[in-house]
Structure formats: structure tokens, C-alpha cells
Amino acid sequence: MKTAPRLLASALLVAVLAGAGLLAYQSLGQRESAPPVRYVLLDGANGDSSQWKGKVMLVNFWATSCTTCVKEMPQIVATHEKYKSRGFDTLAVAMSYDPPAFVANFAESRKLPFGVAIDNTGEIARQFGKVQLTPTTVLINKRGEIVKRYVGEPDFAALHGLVEQLLAEG
Template sequence: MKRKGMLLLLIALVSLALYSKYPARTGTAAKIGAQAPAFALTALDGQTYTSEQFRGKPLIVNFWASWCEPCKVEAPALVRLHERYQDQVELVAVNITAKDRIESVRAFVSEHGLPFPVLLDERAETAQAYRIVPIPTTYLVDRSGIIADKITGAADYATFEKKITALLQR
């Protein structure tokens, strides 16, 4: 009986340790129809951006890394989207800086001419909150902060445009 109690205690302690180490894995997942996880991140320009400041306007949140080949393929579509919809939709690119190098981020932004805010997720906390696997992954958030859609993997301009058109009609 004593061994059984010790085994249960050990299981409880291991479970608690795992829960505290990986909170995003045990919390509510970012999913369509749910409130988008809040964030406050510093951008390459030194400004801090919060999810709250975008309320009232649809928001596209693109998660990426400079070493990601599909991210390189997708970048021109994001630039084109920004040019076309910048008055109707906010677009931010969240670099998972915890798994990247700031020099590489700056080079990527320069090479691809990203004109929208590039936010730095230095501890990957925002990526964890959104459960980002794989990259790129893009969330489309409506005016009230509810996740309307999600794109996993590199998307082309036509795919983005179709999703944005639906987002603007919400």
C-alpha cells in the first residue's frame, strides 16, 4: 500500500512539472471560433505591438522564421496582400526569434521587402499560445478578436485573398 501511494505521488509530481514547463500545451488551443490569444511583442522597429490595439479591424497574424523555405516562398504573397488590403486589414509577421537569429531576421525582411510590422517572439511564448507547428502558419482574426480562419503551410496570393474576402464579410 505504501508503494502505491509513493507511485501516485511521483506521478502527480511529474505531471505538475510537465504542466508548468509546457503551459501552452495544456491550455486552451487557439482554434477557429475562439478568442485569439493575447500578445504584446516588440517589433524590429523597437515599437511594442499588442493584440488589443488591432481590435476593430481584421488582423492577419503570420508566424515564420528566416530559415524556413516555405516562408520564403510565401513572403511575396504577404507583401502583395499588404499592398492590396492595408486600409482594410492589419497584417503582422511574428518571427519565432527563439529559434532564429536577429541578423537573419533583418536580412530576410530586407531581402523580401516586408512593409508591415515584424514582431519578435523571443521566448516563443506567442507561438506556444497559438500552438504553431509547422511554420509558416497564419491566423485570420476578425474585428472582435475571434479566430476566423487558419492557414497552415505556405499559401499563395489567391488563397490569402479568398480567406481575406471572407474575413472582411464577417
């Protein structure tokens, strides 16, 4: 009789582990959805994340006082220019502590070819997971799912490879 409860316990343990394994396997294919956000661009235009549907989006959190941000910006621009005709877009989100005049001057002097928003309240950074470190870059697929998060300067060759894959998706 001792073996029956032990056998039952073993069978139950195997069933629980198999179920947990199946759930873990299924969740591998699921991605976090990009949060719904609203923003105002430097030119005064209103934007929101619903406009990103069907596009591959690069959302870059940056600051004019961040040397890595300033260093990587030409590569962000080059990435935008390379893929914009294929359904790729970029949004540069200036951090709440960045003086608006500095952001506007930076965007104008460098002729940034994409939307620049100032996150005055910090709400966009909060929505994207309490972004505090700059640069932080988030890559979003056409379905609005976060595919990759970069803290610090991305490896742009790898980023371009990932963008190519995402643009090829249906």
C-alpha cells in the same frame, strides 16, 4: 409495467440527444478568440493584440530558414498591400530559433511593409496554440476571433476571398 420504464428511458435518451445536438449546433457559430499577446517590433515599437480590434489581422509565424516561408513572403506582402487601406493588417512573427540578425536582414532587404516581431521566448507561438511548424498563418476577424489557421502555404486566392468577406462584416 415493463413498457413504462422503457418508454421513460427512451424519452430521456431522446431529450439528452436533442440537448447535445442543440449545444453542438450553437457551438458551430462560436469561434476561438485570438490570445492576448505582447510583442516588440524590429523598429523597437511595442505592440499588443488589443491594437487589432476592428481590423482583420493576418499573423504569420515564419523563419528565415524555412524555404516555404521565404517563398510565400512575396504573396503575404501582396496581400497586405492589397487590403491595408481597408482595415487589414499583418504581423510577421519570427520563430524563437531564428537569429535576430537574420530576421532583421530579411525584413530590411525585402522591405517588408508590415510589423515584424521576433518571438525570442516562444511565448507568442505558445499563446497561439503551440505553433511549431512554419509557416503557420492565422486569420483573425474584426472581433478578435480566429477564423482560419493555415499550416503551410495558404491558397492565396481562397485566402483573399475570405479576407474580402471579413472586411465586409460590420
